[in-house]
Amino acid sequence: MRNVLSYALSLLFVTALPSVAFAGDLQANDFVGVTFWIISISMVAATLFFFSERSRVSAKWQTSLSVISLVTLIAAVHYFYMREVWVETGESPTVFRYIDWILTVPLQMIEFYLILAAVTTVSAGVFNRLLVGTLVMLIGGYLGEAGVINAMLGFIIGMAGWIYILYEIFAGEAGQKSTSCGSVGAQMAFNACRMIVLVGWAIYPLGYLFGYLMGGVDAASLNLIYNLADFVNKIAFGVFIWAAAIADSAETA
Ligand SMILES: *C/C=C(C)/C=C/C=C(C)/C=C/C1=C(C)CCCC1(C)C
Numbered sequence: 001m002r003n004v005l006s007y008a009l010s011l012l013f014v015t016a017l018p019s020v021a022f023a024g025d026l027q028a029n030d031f032v033g034v035t036f037w038i039i040s041i042s043m044v045a046a047t048l049f050f051f052s053e054r055s056r057v058s059a060k061w062q063t064s065l066s067v068i069s070l071v072t073l074i075a076a077v078h079y080f081y082m083r084e085v086w087v088e089t090g091e092s093p094t095v096f097r098y099i100d101w102i103l104t105v106p107l108q109m110i111e112f113y114l115i116l117a118a119v120t121t122v123s124a125g126v127f128n129r130l131l132v133g134t135l136v137m138l139i140g141g142y143l144g145e146a147g148v149i150n151a152m153l154g155f156i157i158g159m160a161g162w163i164y165i166l167y168e169i170f171a172g173e174a175g176q177k178s179t180s181c182g183s184v185g186a187q188m189a190f191n192a193c194r195m196i197v198l199v200g201w202a203i204y205p206l207g208y209l210f211g212y213l214m215g216g217v218d219a220a221s222l223n224l225i226y227n228l229a230d231f232v233n234k235i236a237f238g239v240f241i242w243a244a245a246i247a248d249s250a251e252t253a
Contacts, residue, residue: 137161185248
C-alpha cells in the first residue's frame with residue numbers, strides 16, 4: 001500500500017509538471033483541446049491502475065503490467081505537452097506525437113514478446129521483426145506529416161510497415177507460437193492484442209487520410225482521430241492484458 005501511494009505521488013508530480021506551468025488556457029469551444037485534456041488524465045489514471053494491479057497477478061505477468069503502465073505514463077506526459085501546443089498555437093503537435101509513438105509502440109511490441117515468453121520459448125527475432133516494422137511505419141508517417149517527403153508516399157511506407165507487423169503476429173513466428181503455446185491466458189492476451197493491432201490501429205491511417213490526403217491539411221480532424229486512436233490503443237490494449245493476467249493468475253493459483 002505504501003508503495004502504491006509513493007508511486008502515485010511521484011506520478012502526480014511528473015505528470016503535473018507541464019500542466020502547472022500552463023493553466024487556464026483551454027477554451028470551452030475547443031473540442032479537440034478538450035479531448036487532449038481528457039486523454040491526459042485518463043492516461044494518468046490508467047498508469048496508476050495498471051501499476052497498482054501488479055501485486056494481484058502471478059509473477060510471470062507482473063512485467064507485462066509494468067510495461068503497460070510505462071506506456072500510459074509516457075503517453076500522459078506527452079499528452080500534457082501536446083495539449084499545450086494545440087491550445088497555444090492551434091497547430092498539430094507532430095513532433096511530440098511521434099516521439100511518444102516511437103517510445104510507446106516498441107514497448108507494446110515488447111508486450112507481444114513477453115506474453116509468449118511467459119509461457120513458451122520464443123526467439124528474439126520476433127521482437128526484432130516487430131521493431132523493424134514499427135520503425136518503417138513511424139518513420140514513413142513522420143516524414144510524410146513533416147512534409148519531408150510527399151504525403152502519399154509517407155502513407156504508403158507507413159502502411160507497408162503496419163502490414164509487415166500484421167504478417168508477423170498473424171502468420172509469422174509470433175502467430176504460430178501463440179497457437180501452439182497451450183496456455184489459455186496467454187492466447188487470450190495475444191489474441192486481444194492482435195485485434196487491437198488489426199482493428200484499433202486502423203484508426204491511425206484514417207486520421208492521416210482525413211488530415212493530409214483529402215486536399216490541404218485538416219489539423220482538427222487529424223488530432224481528433226489520433227487522440228481517439230491513442231485512447232483505444234493504449235488504454236484498451238492495457239485493459240485486455242490486465243484482464244488476461246487476472247484470469248490466468250486465478251486459474252493457475
Ligand atoms: C500508442 C501509440 C500507437 C499504438 C500508435 C500507433 C500508430 C500507428 C499504427 C500509425 C500508423 C500509420 C500508418 C499505418 C500509415 C500512415 C502513417 C501512420 C504512421 C499514421
